Amino acid sequence: MVKQERAARTRRSLIRAAAEVFADEGYVPASLTMISRRAGVSNGALHFHFTSKEALAKAVEEEAAQEVRLITERCRLAGAVGLQLLVDATHTLMRSLDDDVVVRAGFELSGDISRPHGINLRREWRRWVESEVERAASDGGLADGVAPDDVASALMAATVGFEVLGARDDREWISRRTLTRFWELMLPAMAPRQAIGTLVTCGSCHSAMGGEAGVEEPV
Structure with a gap:
């Protein structure tokens, strides 16, 4: 049991270091x-758990993909629906990109053209966004005349743009403030007029999910 626990800890350390x-x-x-040094283990210990750099990359991607799926599920379980679910999930995703290096690396690997067969987190995120926008539209959660494809495209362009800029240049791009301002700009164009006052641009489940303290106000 002790050996198994030690092996599990070493594997987790290697995934995080990678x-x-x-x-x-x-x-x-x-x-x-580089990875074994970062993890503080020998090359032999690394090869015991992972046969190649690609195997490590896949492990990082799998863990990151699982966390992204949990993000969307947690927001749904917190009671968010329609556009509010999209607001909450984008806030939680950006916070994970800031706090969790595994999620950040998973998205970084998704943009690497040398790995065309890996798990593409950006593609998975796009599929989820598209399905939720379609669901919101079918439930009457979009303003008249607003096309679901346009909403999904705008949201994907913004979130992937924030993710790339935040990872490489300035973490302010993935901050709560930046995303709140984005939603303040976009929601009045997306949501039915009667729903605008009920939507929380800074995220309705933000505080409950470990976010920054602060007053949450509707758009």
Whole structure:
């Protein structure tokens, strides 16, 4: 049991170290030696758990993908629906990109053209956004004349743009403030007039899910 626990800890350390290296350096420049040093283990210990850099990348992607799926599910379980669910999920995703290097590395790997067969988190996120926008439209949650495809495209362009800029340039791009301002601009164009006053641009489940303290006001 002790050996199994130690092996599990080593594996988790290697995944996190790989995520840090992939997020900082990119997939191609990263090496197993860099990862083993970051994890504080020998190359032999690394190879016991992972046969290659690609195997490590897949483990990082799988863990990141699981966390992104949990993000959307947690927001749904908190009671958010329609556009509010999209608001809440984008806030939680941006916070995860800021706080969780595994999620950040998973998205970084998704944009690496040298790995066309990996788990593409951006594609998975797009599918979820498109399905939720369609659901909102069918439930009357979009303003008259607003096309679901246009809403999904705008949201994907913004969130992926924030993710890329936040990872490489300035974390302010993935801050709560930036995303709140985006939703303040976009929701009046997307939502039915009678629903606008009920939508919380800073995220209705933000405080309950470990976000920054603050007063949450409707749009």
